[in-house]
Amino acid sequence: MSGFTEDEAFEAAAVPLSQRAMAQHHMPYLDGLNPAQREAVETLQGPVLMLAGAGTGKTKALTTRIAHLLATGTARPHEILAVTFTNKAAREMKQRIGGLMGEAVEGMPWLGTFHAVCVKLLRRHAELIGENVSALDQIIEDPYDKGPVPRPPNQSLPKGASAANNGLHLKSNFTILDTDDQIRLLKQLLAASNIDEKRWPARMLSGIIDGWKNKAWTPDNVPVAESSAFDGKGVDLYAAYQRRLLELNAVDFGDILLHVVTIFQKHPDVLEQYQRWFRYILVDEYQDTNVSQYLWLRLLAQGHKNICCVGDDDQSIYGWRGAEVGNILRFEKDFPGAHVVRLEENYRSTPHILAAASGLIANNKNRLGKTLKTSQKDQGYRVRLMGEWDGDAEARWVGEKIEDHWAGRSEEAKNRFNPRLKNFGQELDRRAKAGLGPISEHDYIKQAFETGEVYRNLKTLNLVRALLKKNDPSSENMLGAVKDYRVNKFGLDEIAILVRASHQMRAFEDRFLSIGLPYRVIGGPRFYERMEIRDAMAYFRLAVSPTDDLAFERIVNTPKRGLGDKAQQTIQRTARSNGVSLLEGARLCCQGKLLGGKGLKELTILVDSVDRWTAQVRAEADTHVELAEMILDESGYTTFWQNDKTPEAPGRLENLKELVKALENFDNLQGFLEHVSLIMDNETEEAGEKVSIMTLHAAKGLEFPAVFLPGWEDGLFPSQRSMDESGLQGLEEERRLAYVGITRAEEICTISFAANRRVYGQWQSAMPSRFIDELPPDHVEVLTPPGLYGGGYGAAAAPASAVGSDLHDKAHKADVYNSPGWKRLQARSGQRGVSQPAEARNMTIDLDAVSAFTEGDRVFHQKFGYGEVMGIEGDKLEIEFDKAGAKHVVARFVVSADQADDVPF
């Protein structure tokens, strides 16, 4: 809270602010802004919508706005509510505000993620959740103000909800469950309700409930239209689940927002406090807000109406997680008189890349529409397009290209690589610190060339361009030199591969491993989601609060203590019949000798250990770090992994050490547990220059000089499933994803696709993505050799010279767009529908193709070569290949050996 009590904050808010805000002495932080950014920063009063296209400096505008609020004395740190979606974004904002203001600013207590801020609020008012869950309103509130909807009389109130009247309510020290706990809990509920978990899996239910929570529907608020969900039992189970959570004094991620919204709706006095308190509200990535978040913001903003939302409807890619693009589209309706600022000046990508991305996204119908501009004169390189035979060939080709681009491969280049000179501003700083005088841009660049300290960065290039504009005679040469140097040369950190689905990463990992190309996968399982971390955390949780049943369940038999299903059931039963926690139930089992042999002995030891740990936590005898280590040792958990012979065991031990180290940043175990559930960051940034591999979703907000976008095939990208499930909306979201991908690239963007790919172990052929057709041809350079779709196998292995090693070469383009293969692609792609059912695509059994063969036939397959048919199964042939051995192959990928010369694919 940075030293402010609630009262003080209110007092501060009540006092009119001094007019020193208007004292317009020079504000250096405003200098670097373009007019639109400046407008967004300086329009402090009233609602503001900042539509910020990719790479237009929206974080800069947002942070500068906060700095401006503070520097002008318009608001104090604690009066500003600034919310982001990720911890990373929140951190970055804090840092940049600090940078703008100098070190003088004290922390901003209300800058954080939606969840972090709401947890803070919920801990203050937790007790308001639970009492009278359903008594208050019998109307369903429509978030979008079409008027309240009366509850239909035929819908009975779910049992669980109204039963919560017996004084049960949330307590301020509630635990936050993650997805894993959530599923386990639901599984128990399903088992208790005798629901067949096979037909109605807990995962599905959790998805449904999450969806409802995202829409801000409490169990008694779920519309009738949803009553058939989950075999008609969805709503009841939801109510039961909420009740169970209350009993456990726990909330899940969805609850964090939902509960706070509920409190605001039912307790106007509480809401009013915060409306007064938060005089200025700022929201990042507004296009990603769901209904709960939207309601929360709208309620809070009704106070001072100083809300500034930043977003880009074209980058809305989380619709499947409940995000409502509609929120950004209707901002002006929600906040009449809203000031709309468009940031359209792009500082990231070259004109060619920008044009390609703009051309693609123009195919979307539902959007506000923005035109990204750049002042960059040099067009840069066209978006490169490459087709390959299969996924492996694609990975191979990308690997080769990266090696070509890798500046570090040449020693000479490495010597010239000097991040210190990344831009002119940094150089000025460096000189100031070193006591050297200032330097002109011109001299800076000249010197950089003379000393060989040139960093091939867009910023350097832009400096040279600036000199060109000023008609500086020497700049012409410099421009040439910079460009020569820059062609194809990057550090590995500057290269990224962005895939649609994580399984695509594998091909690249395999390939890069075998050629020794350093890479790093971004995303993956997060640190706090790893099994060993969660186990360890469960031990800590139990030590801190012995009644944490979920934690107990998790660790009773981890490591193995001979306490299987039966023993655990006995414990459960004992606990329930005595109305006590599982730990107490276990204690009773031990005392009453309700268990046999090994289990009894082990359980007694466990119960005793937990008692001891709890006592030590309370006594604060040891430091919490020592205590944590002790718990892990005494429980046998460390030993468990030490004895484990699987290859990942050492890594897991390493992670445990990491966890203990992380504890050092907190005062005690409780504090650690409270914060950790919201910080799911993967902070283990190993050093070293590496290529990044990640999903397109993970890439949002990032930028790289060179970007590879593989797997642009219809069905994979756009994903068939998205199109099947969400039709045109789904397709448009996929297109936005493509747009996000392209706009990550600063200088070189390479799109590729494969004609064949193995999907679930089956070879499948695919069409190039429809998004490829939508790229404006003038901004695309096709590297795909004409042979790929005419000459068949081997075309992909064409020598580099034929693959267009010169990025400026336009000659290939016309050739390929006109080649028979390309035309055939176009013709075939014309048959595609928006939401062709998956079955039609995948389950076609081409019996004609099978019947063309009999056992003993000599055949040819593009990948495996020549072989002999050994048998026929359905639409598949069993073939003994000369080189590749026995394989099962779909018949239409095979031709008889004598036709092998004329293969269409």
Place this chain on the structure above:
DNA sequence: TGATATACTATTTTT
């Protein structure tokens, strides 16, 4: 109870 065999399913995942 614990280990092995079989069956099943399979995007994207900010917190």
Place this chain on the structure above:
DNA sequence: TAGTATATCA
């Protein structure tokens, strides 16, 4: 195909 979850057996 491969990874996981459940079923079965020792």
